[in-house]
Amino acid sequence: MSATLPALPTLEGRRLVVVGAGSRMGRTLAARASSAGAELILAGPDTRKLKATADELPGTPTILALDLADEDSVAAFAGQAGAFDHLVSTAAMPANGPVAELELAAVQRAFAAKVTGPLLLAKHLAGQMREGGSFTFFSGVAAWRPAPGRVVMATTNGALAFLVEALAVELAPLRVNAVSPGIVDSGAWDGMGDGKEAFLRQIADRNPARRVGTPDDVVQAVLLTLTNPYITGTVLHVDGGGRLA
Template sequence: MTASLEAHRLDGQRLIVVGAGSRTGSLIARAASAVGAELVLAGPDPRKLEWTAGELAGRAEVVPVDLAEESTIAALAERVGRFDHLVSTAAMPANGPLAELELADVQRAFAAKVIGPLLLAKHLAGQAAEHGSFTFFSGVAAWRPAPARTVMATTNGALAFLVQALAVEIAPLRVNAVSPGIVDSGSWDGLGADKEAFLRGVAARNPARRVGTPADLAKAVFYAIDNPYVTGTVLHVDGGGRLA
């Protein structure tokens, strides 16, 4: 993956990755470190952040953050100081039949995808470099809602509109979203022997006739970071899955 990303050099740039203890956050952090970025790894579980830090090619700082607690976001801003870019892969799905949803789970889902990104911009926009950017992770469920995925669809959709509003409010800082489809990042390993059949079925339905890879996500994030004329945009990295 690293060789294909060398064009996106981030030497000397400071990148905050919120959700760096997750599979997707960790892969973005590793890819950014490999191309020269200095990393700040943020998330709710310090142990997972330390594991990610141990896999990086370069320097990293670990800062615990809970997007449901504004005080921790304010503390992140105070500790980090100046930075170049922020990427948040944070997600806290609240899936299940509508009649069985718990309010606390729904609130956590909105904290990760909507309220948290809003507060990250509130506390950190003033510290970003002039060329800086914020990139958040939405998801294909917003464009392809399904039973038992109502909260996931709603939070991802709300985030897509939030990036447009933030792009206007905190301009000239740029704000974008990456919306993954089905990506073979390890998240589907729990399917066991059924995983390969599931991924083949996804590929057969996608216009791109394949599933996503971690490199696909990293390229989209780096495009959002690199291109100074892209803001208020959702980059769909789903092989056309939202259309199928």
């Protein structure tokens, strides 16, 4: 007689904070989470973008301003958000370019998005996360494949990978994870114009998966970190094997 398998987890009745919900990745996550039954809090610095996301969703998500570079903003957000189950931050503020040309303010913004911001979120919000809750942050393949002009990107993403391990230990039994996307056609490369297609084809030819990623590829991984209670302190690579190529 075969054992009865547990039902696949959903987000029904769960309250999910999406930081960076104005981005294409954030919108995709919000849509999938809403379809899975989650109640949403959309957060980010530009409430106009958050409203655009909210307008695409069923129901009435909560919209709250949040600046990860400002601790007062994080504290105010915590006071408004109330109790919740999961938080996902897709935030990124790249500071790319040769080391000799880097500007300190841009570097600080990059660290705020990936390192100090997540620390502040943990500081101010862990206490109001419900039992079984989790944080999921976005790292990135640059930490495992550094390249000229990407020193800050590699460093911030790498620091975040270690941060989730440390937070997973300190905040236990709350769970803390990271998702590390590779090259994803999320709109970030649209500025390349006619060169975009050739660039993405080159990446696809090199990747073991022989393609580039989509926002939905990444969101599926995020949903796994939210709903699997045995995943913590982990970086889940969603890069088509790009870090190995």
